[in-house]
Amino acid sequence: MRPESPARHLAPPDWLVRSLRPHPAPIPWAAVARAGLALSLPLAIGLAAGQPAYGALASMGALSGVIGDTADAYRMRILNIAVPQLFGAVGVTVGALVYGHGWVAVATVTGVALVSGMISTIGAVASVSGLLLLLNCVIGAGLPLPGEWWLAPLLMTGGGLLVLALALLAWPLRSGVPERAAVAATYRSVANLLASAADPENYAETRYAVTQSFNQAYDLVLARRALAHGRNPELVRLIALLNALTPIAESAPAAHQHGVPLPAAVPDAVRRLADAVDTGSTDAGPLDLPAPEGPAARAVDHAVRHAADLVNSKNTDPHRALDADRLGRPAALRVRAVRAARRVVLSGSSWRYGLRLALCIGIAQVLVSTVPVPRSYWVALTITFVLKPDFGSVFSRAVQRALGTAVGLVLATVVLAEVPLGWWDVPVLMALAALIPALTPRGYSYQTAAITPAILLLSDTLNHQGIGLVLPRLLDSLMGCAIALVAGYVLWPESWHTRIGDRLADAVADTATYVERAFGASADPDVPAARARMRRRLYRDLSVIRSEFQRALTEPPPTGRRAAAWWPLVVAVERIVDATTAARIRVKQGAPVPGAAEVAQAAGQLRELAQGLRASDVLKGVRADFSEADRSGVLEPVRQEVAAARAIASPH
Template identity: 65%
Template sequence: MGDRDRDRVRTDARAALLAPPAWLVAGLRPKKAPVPWAAAARASVAMAVPIVVGLATDKPAYGALVSMGALTGVIGDTADAYRMRVFNIALPQFFGAVGVTLGTLVYGEGWLAVGILTLIALVSGMISSIGAVASVSGLLLLLNAVVGAGLQMPDPWWKAPLLLSLGGLFVLALSLLAWPLRGRVPERGAVAATYGAAADLLAAAGTPAYETRRQAVTQALNHAYDLVLARRAHDHGRRSSLVRLLAQLNVVIPLVEAAPAAHLHGSPLPDAIPAAVRELAATVAAGRGGGDPTLELPAPATPSQRAVDVALRYASAVVHNADADPPATGDDPLGRPAALRIRARRATRDVLLSEASWRYGLRLALCIGLAQSLVSLIPVPRSYWVALTITFVLKPDFGSVFSRAVLRALGTAAGVVVGAAVLAEVPRGWWDVAVMAVLAPLIPALSVKGYAFQTAAITPVILLLSDILNHQGFDLVVPRLLDSLIGCGIALIAGYLLWPESWHTRIGDRLADAVDDAADYVSYAFGTAGEGDGGGGGADRAERVRRRRRIYRDLSLVRSEFQRALTEPPPTGRRAAAWWPLVVAVERVVDATTAARVRVNHGAPPPAPAEVAAIERQLRGMAEGVRSSTTLTQVRAELTGDETGVLAPLRQEVTAARAITSPGRHRAT
């Protein structure tokens, strides 16, 4: 090697050493997402108008509190469907009002305040595990309690919760202005988008793009069902337009089931098939119906093409039928989820008996207790910002605690620079209105780009509102940065490094459960339960659809868990990257199972029970191996069977998945 080559090697090594870690680069890379212009406009109006009213009435502090309440509404203004916006904004505002009331009552009470906030943190953490709306509600319960306990509120005690709630309700009112004109457009758009995703999936059959398209279909289905079923819970008619929309959504499932069979066949489908599905998407989006469902399609030549042809003609008939009833799904024959009291009872039981719920609640309570104890013993300016930082960093559904702590510190530093310029150069008074009208829209615009960007957008807004309340000007900048760094440090040490929760517990068990679900799916698809009606329609087919949807939803959650783990430093990130191929392999196993079942439904000979049992045993052993972090030592037999049989592709996928958990592979992790 010459001197030039050695110099180049040294230069490359030095550059690699100085380069930021991959997990940090991934966190700082802005996501590709469209800017929510409507939400940005609502944020500008909702947060600037209260300041106008406050200045006009000579009550600027009141206007700042209303604007602070509007800030929480802006953060929660993410739902597409109007009815979901009511839940996403109004319910958290109620919990926020309770939180600020409790915080106000213990303001200046020393260790009593520490104990009360720690208890609120426990409750907040536990209810956050119920779902997305409950998570935001738990967040606001704790956030507002911390603010009420750390910031002197106007008397009497009810004034602060009223003002904060007015801000959130103002955001809600703005977000619902178009409801009378566009009441069902979001749901219809979600169903149409699902048809569009299914068309892309069929167009990608037999090509390398299939995997990505299938993930997009899963996300589109999950989103559409969440929107439609949430509204269906309050719709009791058999002939409403929502019933028809649910029927149109349900008949996408046979198309999605037929796609794996077409993909495994290896040859692309005729262009007329995805084009026909896109025409159905346009029909759904326009709300049309009652037209001609006849399709001009090429004659199918294989069982997989026959499956696509039958599913497409069935979907066309339902889309153009104004009186279609939805196939049975969920908890109710008409497609409605269970009654609210039943779901509330289930959620309460899950919270009280869930180990994960208690584990997160205790972790959040520990960190909040430490933060409040620290600021009680050591004078810290604006000390409530420490607990606020911990609350945001430790949110269970917001991503990796480690990466969020680092990204919040970086985002706060960037936001402080902007906030310092505002506090130093912009005179207080009516100029605050113009500044807020410019800064507020950046919150929804940058939130979709990533957590660091959201933090950078929120920080100058918080500084401006704090200055209106306290008139401390530039003196707020350093405490804001210092308190955020202290909060990030407590979250990193007590909520991450010292917390007895391993990577395997957070990810391995969920992946193992998904493998077990795949084994159940194989057994049901080809066992006696799956043969009751020849694999066709009826209860058995509906049960298979439910199982398949549940598996893919679970795998989507597993993907999210892995993506969070990938943003953490070694060894967690390295282990997650090593196990990632198994997630993909399990998805392919489910696809191959569905494809085989579809082929049997359309004329292929069914597999032998012994062959199905052998595949199921392999999957059970694989799940046990993932759970115990050991290799598959008890299941070593090779899968055998007819190489031309219907399960041949499934055996290949199971063999490939088993290779990922082989002894050599595991030692490499």
């Protein structure tokens, strides 16, 4: 037997390679320009006024605005940047008021950590708001801020709002462009799905990309619609275009099951529709589609022609379009705020995360209060970033934070050693700030490496410690990562288990309900709308499962290995949902409607599979009786996929 190569033992583990592998993403040049200007301009103004510390505080506020500048739609940028700045102002005010008050400061910051953690579980805007609430509170409680108590929050908020002002400059000229681009991108992703319908290797990944694209487009359009007053004709049209695209995406599983490639003219026609949507045109040109052959091709042809009629229509009836809005208009902002507050107070997961974050911050504050640690607030800052609930694996983020900080400190050492204090800081900060939005999409370690030298340069402007900041920064980051790993990860049993099985079980159970809703007899006029919402929710849940799977793979053994074992079942459940959608398309194209007994049998088999998935990490003994199945029934492919999933989960 050939001996193993020593290099194999020196290779980094798979979970670390996955964590550090850069994500492919285009450089957001507009965000790069905004970041460079927003961080350097306040510092330049402070230097010109003879108050560089004030300029550094405003630049710190701009840094938080740059981190939150992730939305495409202009109205969403107002929420993503302005709302977190208000929470940040509250945080720095509370922190400054308890600065130097010993155990009162420890208790206050720990309490703020609890509140921050709980509100962070609501959603994206609340997550950034909770982040800034705690970050600024830690800064205010750990760093002597210049001026009156109200000056620091005013300067930091002003810096963040500068980012917002720069982001909104093009709004009058590009209003609605991000939403149109998102809808057009969804059309193109569906075109790719149709092109790969007969390709078993690429179909699953392409379908996942379609779900992601649908999620982004609906989130953008419906979020803007929630903020707009009245029936905006442009939003009505975009909603109608998305709704018209849904039947095309739903017909793809039927074409995939048929196994025969669609003519190239079909995806090309959808791409022409995408170009028309992108430019706002109402003339996509002739479709020139070939005559469809078979039920699956007819379903695709009918759906594409319907979408083309809508794209080429110059007048969209607002009442008809809104009535056909199967996802429904989002609730008013006040109603959603009340629901969010109720969910935070009553949710067990909200309390668990809040307590976990408060425990870690409390340990950090007690530690730095009893042990002399220079610039001690960096320990809590590290914990705050590592323990964000929507940022992925805590273990992976702690490792990436440590490595990213080490790389960033190399650059920071050069900057602090070679760049003299004063006006040279302005162009250097501009260059460092531009790296933040350029590297953030690549991964957390890359973002950390970009943010670290910018923060150190601003910190040096406040305290003039120069290169003496570097080593304490590294030690504090390592201490914060260690506390997060032990008190925020190792001591919590849920950290050692993946949620993939439970999420798969929920998806299968929801599929059973969908089967009953889609094929059961009902005269309820809202059933088609309810079916559409349920189907969208199913595919969105599948997207979440894939994201959870990718996150779990970055965990160390044995969690990562356990997660990898679920992958065949992830694919099997996706095939079950696809088979259910394809069955519905077959019925719409004239196949016999399954009887009540067939529907009940399929739904029962799905629920038995869901119970088995929920029972244990290794699925055993799932019962699914196929002896009396109607082999010619429209739901037979669904039963076959359930049997395949059971065979994967219970190998013999």
